Amino acid sequence: MLKVQEIRELIKLIDQSSIDEFTYESDGTTVSMKKSNTAPQVVREAVINTPVQTTDTKLVKPEPVIEARKEVDMEKENQKTEQENTSISSYDHEIVSPMVGTFYSSPTPESDPFVSIGSNVQKDTIVCIVEAMKLFNEIEAEVSGEIVEILVDNGELVEYGQPLFRVKTK
Structure with missing residues (x-):
């Protein structure tokens, strides 16, 4: 599974490149990135492989868990850098x-x-x-x-x- 820092690095690389869409799959985990006019979004899908037992002793296959995370808009980050530069002086x-x-x-x-x-x-x-x-x-x-x-x-x-x-x- 990718670490948060690795995902951030991927986001930066994709943002700086001409690639519009990127998908990475490994060990049942999928990371997909797609550029848009707004802030980049990262969707991470993880499948839990542990069966769930119900009260009537039937095994139910678990549903994939989807976790979405929005990254900081580049414009806001630039404003923050400008504010830091202003406060430094x-x-x-x-x-x-x-x-x-x-x-x-x-x-x-x-x-x-x-x-x-x-x-x-x-x-x-x-x-x-x-x-x-x-x-x-x-x-x-x-x-x-x-x-x-x-x-x-x-x-x-x-x-x-x-x-x-x-x-x-x-």
Whole structure:
């Protein structure tokens, strides 16, 4: 069976080629792709080979299971790339998570966030809390500047090194 990454690569190759339709069959699995004016669609058909037993002890041959998945429209992807390129020029520094944990934007659920977009921060300004193993770790800005983007939502799990904020340094 093809992996998701292999299917994505096939989609890219078909999209860049002059082929309008593509079908791949292997081990009872069929992957079909067809170009159209809208977003490309991938249909994956898998046949389950386990017989199903009914209450009156008759064996019933299973029906094929069809799973359809739409890929992201290229235009939306281009817009996302343009937005990323625009935001790259609007900041100088990213504040990253020093650990794996849960991101909190304020000290308590009722409190205002430590910072918001447009907030001016100093090196020792607390910008958020990351909770790890019941310990609440205050994260400092480490640079002086203005918060131009908040990259995570309150209560979201964050990874080590994941960008949390973008700062335009002064």
